[in-house]
Amino acid sequence: MAKEERAPETEGGANASEQGEVREPRIGVYVCHCGINIAYMVDVRKVAEVAGTFPNVVVARTYPYMCSDPGQSLIRDDIEKSDLTGVVVAACSPRMHEPTFRAAVSDAGVNPYLLDMANIREQCSWIHEEPEAATEKAIDLVRAAVARASHLSPLVEREVPVTPESLVVGGGIAGIQAALDIAEAGYRVHLVEKEPTIGGRMAQLDKTFPTLDCSACILTPRMVDASRHPNIELATYSEVKEVEGYIGNFNATLTRKARYVDLEKCTNCGLCYASCPVRNVPQLREPVGIPRDLSEKDRTRLDAIIADHGIDAELLIQILQDVNIEYNYLPVDALKYVAFRLGVRPATVYHVASFYTAFSLEPRGRKIVKVCTGTACHARGAVRVLEELERRLGIGPGETTEDMAYTLLTVNCLGCCALGPVVVVDNDYHSVVPGDADAMLARYETA
């Protein structure tokens, strides 16, 4: 390396520091050539020369590569020899080498924060084309740096302890691997996974290229390792909600979503998921209210019947009995309305309405002809009476004539067994001998 000439030493200052409380700053200025990066445009020697004249500057030098070891030694030696209290390096961006020079200054026993840098490369040589003006600017930058350096005060760097635990966010193959490595190194790991299981995408893959080994086969052992590792705390179905703090001291809040299954108690016997009947997305809907087509008048009629009995699901059959009498059958909207008022589900109402023979879901005729087919009546020829009536009315049991005049029903016993065969028209009881049914009904037709 070429030996640089020394800039003239300025007098004074050196002794003052040892005596006075207010020490005059003693600043060294180092101008870097950066090879030719700076020197081709900026007259670095001149810069150093002029810098040597600035107040408080006790030494000013140039060197081809300040960042090199010899460059740094230059600074350390000067500090020792000239008892510098501050250093200005005129070189590149502090982003690049500020840590380098701070370390050098610190090594020589000066607080690293008593260093300032003038960026005469990015802010000067690289962007200017006139050497003289560039040199002028470099001198200005150095002057400003020296001025600031004269006012710098030492700062203390602090060290903080590091919590020996790590948080791994995401339990796919990368997260599992990272967690395992950290755990193996002896540190506790919180492995947080949003899904109910770790494994991530890799678990879904079939074979892996190009070796065609089975993805799950190589992944699942790792998953199990992660879950069993004493240093790994698994938090599945969990998310990181908040993180505060800084390196070594992060405070994280995890949200563990309700799984509803106790991780400790569950034996994964599989009965729960084998028994859960849901297979589609339940589509919740508004409760069914009053049937739209039900008239105000019908509501009044039905309300009156319900009021007679009371609002109690157990009274459904009793209420339907009266609805059936009121309408001569059970209109669908009436059933829906009663169901709504009593809070009974459609399935129950419908089953009840279709189960009991007292109820009819179809409109019935003005006159209801019931033929008793009880045993006593059967033994005395009720079937013949029924057939006669079927022929006469042209309908079968349970049917209604087209003109809505008659509904023909069979009843399993009317409790007038001594009189069989018995036919009831509306509420009149008739003991009917086979062959007489025609005549019996004829009386109603003329009436």
Next chain:
Amino acid sequence: MRHVKDIADLERARREIMKGRDPDARVVAICCGTGCIACGGLTVADAFRSEVDSRALASKVRVLTTGCHGFCERGPLVVVQPAGILYQQVKPDDVAEIVETSVEGDDLVERLLYVDSASGEKIVREEDVPFYKHQTRLILGRNGALDPTSVEDYVAIGGYGSLAKALDAMTPDEIVATVKASGLRGRGGGGFSTGRKWESCLKAPGDVRYLICNADEGDPGAYMDRSILEGNPHSVLEGMVIGAFALGVTDGYIYVREEYPLAVANFTRALDDARAAGLLGVNILGTGFSFDVAVARGGGAFVCGESTALMASIEGLPGEPRPKHIHTVERGLRQRPTVLNNVETWANVPLIVDKGAEWFAAIGTEGSKGTKIFSLVGKVNNTGLVEVPMGITLREIIDDIGGGIRGGHSFKAVQTGGPSGGCISEDLLDLPVDFDRLAEAGSMMGSGGMIVMDDRNCMVDIAKYFVGFLKDESCGKCTPCREGLRQMHAILTDITEGRGEERHLDELEYISWGLEQTALCQLGSTAQNPVLTTLRYFRDEYRAHIEEKRCPAGVCKALVTYSVVADACTGCTVCAKKCPSDAIEGEPKKVHGIVQDKCIKCGICYEVCKFDAIAID
């Protein structure tokens, strides 16, 4: 009736009622049971009222419309008290004569008296009529003495005295012990000891218990419960209140068939009257004991005779039975301990409390105590409700009370126990009527239906009838009942329509076994009884249908042809007029003939011919 303050006050109230009545007054009791109403009982009663009014006899004569007297065959029935004269088949036109002769006067209207078919003698008094003479009418007997809509009438004959006795002089445990000691067994069909049932219910854990009266008389061919409810509702209610006190129950239910409107009306009236009189509701007879009864009208389902189905129905649900490995006395209505007894059983309770267990136990046989009401119907002369002591033979009932088979035909079978019962043949007629003996014969007591069949009844048809009935009445919940009965019915239909095969009999027995072993409730597990008993006693008839394609009774249409017996035909033309398919031809006063192609085998000609000139082959 006025409100009764306490137990002693009941007797005072009764005396007040009696004081208002002239002990010498004549009473005309007109039977207005459903049977007599069907024959015009109500118009007869109206006629009596206007006749008495027009003769200004109102103060001296009481026209009483009563419940069923039992002798429905001869309705409308009228009894003139205190003489006890029975007039039968009374028409409104007869009323004036009766009032004049027997009410105002002391004579008889001879033509309306009952004529004994055996001796040809006229019988005056009701109690001397053979139909009544052989009965022991402990329960039904009171029907004729009171107006069912009058609580005073019931109190006047000592009604609610048993309740007073129970509340006053007995502890609940004593009542249960008395009922148990009496040997009373459930009259609804099962024949389970009532006392033991009550005892189990008391022992079952839980503070809330229920009590139910089963009045869902579903057995076709039986109507005694109806007659009791219609004719004497307070007797049932009194039994229930006594039971409630014994069992510590505050809520009771009566489950009545909707098809029994009069029973519903009379019982509801009885509840209102009893409540007003302080015999029901809060603080009964001033003792602090409270109990009330709600009426649930059944929707018409035979299966609701099954206790769990009945309870489901009271809960507003379809009448579907549930498994009852744990009995309903422990887990019944709303899963609480529940005592369920039928109408007749409840009606027996006041009698037992009144007269004591020993008195009751003295009636009947070793295992079956007291009386039983039967609905004696079918092909006997005297149909109606009969109440007899347990142990009487079937023959006594059918011949002595029923007056034998009508129309000169011969006895073939008697069906007892409803659809779950069986058909009993002639050689078993001397069987004493008793829960256990009937069961041994393959039938059962059931609720008391007794349908008499003659030689014109086809037993295969009867089996098919019952299976068809049960198939329709099955709730359809369990496979054997729903599907087994359907298959059984299909096989029986095949047999009656000429498609019978030898293997069918084995299949019927196989299904019978399956039903008995696997059906969920009694409806299914006893449904095979009509088939098994007819197979047992009348196998020949099955064989005739299968092997000879012949219906010996001439019932199964597909297997019969109708023809005119030329010797007997008078050419009266009735058959030709009645024939719905114009299949009978012939000129008046000349022998008619049947055009077989046109004949639809409706059997009307056979029914209407007064000369037995229609033959069935």
Next chain:
Amino acid sequence: MGLLIIDGHEAEADQSRTLLEVAVELGIEIPTLCHYKGLTPYGACRICVVETIWKGKSRLHPACTYPAWEGEVRTDSEMVRKARRFIVELMLAEAPDAVEIREIAEKLGIEGTPFRTPDDARGNKCIMCGLCVRTCRDLVGAGALAFRGRGENRKIANPYGEKSEVCIACGACEFVCPTDAIDLSLITDLTPKPLVSEFDTGLVTRPAIYLPFPQAVPAVPVLDDEHCLRTLLGTCGVCEQVCGPDAIDYDAEDVEDAIQVGTIVVATGYDEFDPNEKPELGYGMYENVITGLEMERLCSASGPTMGEIVIGGKSPKDVVFIQCVGSRDQTVGNEYCSRVCCMYTAKQAHLVKEKIPNAAVTIFYMDIRAFGKGFEEFYDRVRKEGVVYRRGSVSEIYRRKDRLVVRGEDTLEGEPMEVEADLVVLATGLVARPGTDHIAGLLKLSRSSDGFLMEAHPKLRPVDTASDGVYLAGTCQGPKDIPDAVAQAKGAAAAAIVPMSKGKVTVEALTCVVDEDLCAGCKICVSVCPYGALSYDEEKKISTCNEALCKGCGTCAAACPSGTISMGHFTSEQLLAQIVALIGGGNG
């Protein structure tokens, strides 16, 4: 309690349990049809009858309802077999089309039925076990499906014969039906939406409580509270009832956990590109256009088809792969290459050839990027297997009759082209997860223009981030294959270990300083500090700085209206001196 002996096995009699429960526990198999755990035992089908012997008397009772009283029970006696035969024969006649009943019959050695099928039962599958009705009523709580009528006329029906307005289309009825007799679409006025397995990429349905896949870790099911009838409606509760160890807790709530850590590794992964963004490819419209990930499940031996490649019930003859779906595509904003699609497509093409040897496989590509170890060799191998690589760009996929047509341009020949296919696999690329913003915000990370998280330096600090102590691993940083993801994970782990092994770290000396005497407590600084270092001291009514959090950025100092806050290394005095020196110029 007495002793219960079932087929010679002894158990404790316990009338609070049923014979069936005890038998199952003893490993004794009893056939059931109308039984469903969680529903009240019903005792309707009667196939579970067993012989009980009590005081020498034999009776048949259904095991599902009969209490486990003391005594002897035989589940396979002559009597039991005869009764089961009877029941099955009735069912065969009743439901001739129920395959499951025929299977049960076969298992019990029953060849046919002596009974006739009634005319109205032809084609019937329903055995009236009522599970559908009871489930809908007692578990779902809807009561949409009803029994109608009674006896032989009893049927399962929609109330009033109308499509249900209370059905929630949950599908429970279909699920519980033992004979596949239910068609939900006939019951409801809603369009059922299958609840699909996320793991199996929607190819199969899953229940509301589920294990994501058999080897899941932890091997504990999770209850999906957005679809569970209990959490949604307060009904059902089957899982709780069937759970032996009592592990279900419907009242569970989200729990927050605070932890302290020294370092953080972010490994949040990627998402598959959503091909719905390219509607011209017909994804979502045609069931036989699937994504790469769906193809993975379809190929997987543990997948819903057990590794058989079937689509719509058929094995495809012509399979087309389309590369670069969502990658290298400016139209969807993804300019980057997803790095894995070329190779996974080659692999999937190979699997198709292996599983369906006669299938024709065509791959449309832009360029093949086979840069990794063994990749080029694999690509060669696949081509040798007969897979056709065609350089082309696909403009549209549409249906012609029952086949798909892939239309586009052959970019080598410069000609338009059309290829028919039974299955089209879209080689969907990798995109940043939607949650990336959240994690970036939490940890003060930057994202690169492709949306993935940004490393501190693309070459020199590939696992570090701008936040000290936070490291990146895997595809959250950018598309990569498994080995690369693992390698980066190991790097991130190593980086995270360093400060922990040192036990301490140096923190910034350049911090802000609050002059306590001057601070008016306006809190502006608190709101502007990006590091949360400033807080308001309620007691002193002034702002204070947490020097450990402060990065010395100076935002607070600039914002402070009263000049209360100064920066340690950039005091006004220092800066003014610098400025004066500059403008003073000359040789100062």
